Amino acid sequence: MANNAIKPPKRTPFIDVVDTAIRAGRKIGMVDPAILTKQHLMESAVEETGLDDFGDRWFERPMEALLDSIKSEAQLNAAGDFSAVKQFHHVLRDRLLTQMWFKKHPEILERPIAHPVVIVGPMRSGTTRLHRLLASDRRFSHMRSFETISPVPRPGYEEVLAGEKEDFRPVLARRIMKVARLANPRTLSIHPTGPYEPEEELGLLVASMWGMKFEAQWQVPSYGKWCEGVDATPAYEHLANLLRLVGWSQQVSSIRPWILKTPQHMMDLPALLKVFPDARLIFTHRDPQAIVGSAASLAWNQTILYSDNVDPARVGSEWLRKTETMIARMRSARDAIPRDRMIDVHYDDMDRDWRSTMERIYRFLELDMEPAVPAMEGYLERAKALKRHPHRYSLAEFGLTSGEVAERTSDYVRTYGIAPEEDVGHLAQQRRAARQVR
Template structure:
């Protein structure tokens, strides 16, 4: 319906054609805000590649290129407001980000559940969904801090989530959320026009290839500064470690550890057949909103390859990480006994879990209400077979002792490399 309305509006001349040109988009953001400092201009490099990929590979429909314009404007406007806040309050950049706890795992490997359980503990800081949608406060936010106004961002997030559910009713079962639910920082990485956020919604293989060959350090530095800004806007104590998680970290562990050298890492693992099938389903449900020319088989092949790339990069980077800085968590262990598994995580973190248990139980009760329908998917609908996925990831499941249906679980799990 949206696609038809936009096409009709363009025919009538009441909606402008999409103009996916970097300089034009930068000028629009400057005109809208009256600001001109975008911060580190490194973002223009991935932005140029992304725009080229969108124009020549994504085959967006009218709703797709209209949405792309809006998304890019949102990111660019936020970059301008970010620098404005740093100029107004230089103390923001001095906020420490000590000992973050970073959950690293493939898409759909239980990272959200683990993240939200830890975020229930008031000893940690976390992002909320509305802050990933709109991480940067508007210029009038100081009135909010003074108690003279209300932050509009939760209401905006609620509207955006409602529109997303209208566009794709399966959204709620794939990734249940709400404006104040703990959420991942993928959008903060995407603020540098870098990362998997763009790949999960558009078919942009040229852009994906470019990202795979680049150091993500500038994007992670900007992400860290956005965390400082968000912590300041929350009036959060800078002594509380952040709980972070996004599958992006599997691809960029060296960059993550350069920017957060004292990070503690929790690696999650799940049967690759479930990971690949679920990731393909998530990406398919995103991509079909923006284009009429993508096949399930193409999406399945893309996320089979992407999952393999993520795991390979993660395994390579782990070699340089001290063993006492990381722990492995199996999806099946969380399914079997979440409390026992979380106790092991808390021992790794050197904390007593008991004070957080009531809040964790409240989250689990709430999440049962959020997720009204199970997320249903299969490898076959994406042109993949269980045998192919098993063969592709046989070494990974063996080394990390991942329970796989149809294969006996190892008597004792090997120390992961």
């Protein structure tokens, strides 16, 4: 039995103040009601932009599933539905602007995306650290945080490229991050970042109303399960085109391979490999006890901002199920991937000796690591400044026990030689043996 006396942290009073202000504003007609219907949201985006081409309309299917799940399950408060309207509008407006850019500059879609390096691992398994270390190497291209929030340049971006105007997207990202930290000061501990920090491309999947970002901020389990039964290829095709747009906006050489990462790739490896057939894959592994506890904590700390009715035990149960599903789908998809196209990396190996682990990765990528080492060391120093406090969490906070997690993930732990979090650094020999038989 889990220790129910252990409670997860509460949200800050900031959200209660915002929620009260929105409710009061709606009563006197100063704040619009939240209309979360597909027709209204799409019509609003068309009206604001004067554009009407959303590109591939496949995204409407996950959008409908998401809206249905929000309506029946999310239990959003006023701050939550206000934020939801803004988020949907942002995505839909960007889809319209995306097609505008493709028509205006058709050369964007001709940019190649060759040999991307894709980090694939469970949420909270060290993917961010590895991604940012590789992104320090200027031989690779990477997304920046402001581009994940706003991947699509605004009209008139040519003036930014000419040095005549400032790109507003980093300014917007800085404002959003400031509000996020007011809403939840734990943000910096859970996922330290800044507008220009390397960031995952999850926002490019969000552009198709796809991915775990929604599941980590709203209570939408039926949406998550719906996505698990659908081929994600159209979402990845749009992601690839957005990468081309981001690369064009960065004015970087299309020869540079992209460094990509998001835990969503564990769910959608067949789609990813269909769109990026020459991808090189780095699989990250961590003790599931830590993965599940950390993922549940991340989801809890976001969900409580948008709803007044969140059950920590339900959060824990869902993220244990989700982690188990991610692992199963990743393992199934690996069977069809040539061994010379993938490498396994362990969280505790990076903790113990990041340089040796990175050297092994660079041998896999057939690159000399030495030119990138000073930048990597600079990132690690910067990371210490970004992360001011450790991220603290426990399974018990979310109604889970160590035994339950161990029982449901034991085969994964055994197959990949994963060390318990409190006992890192002693399974290298077992891991070498495991790599020989996989």
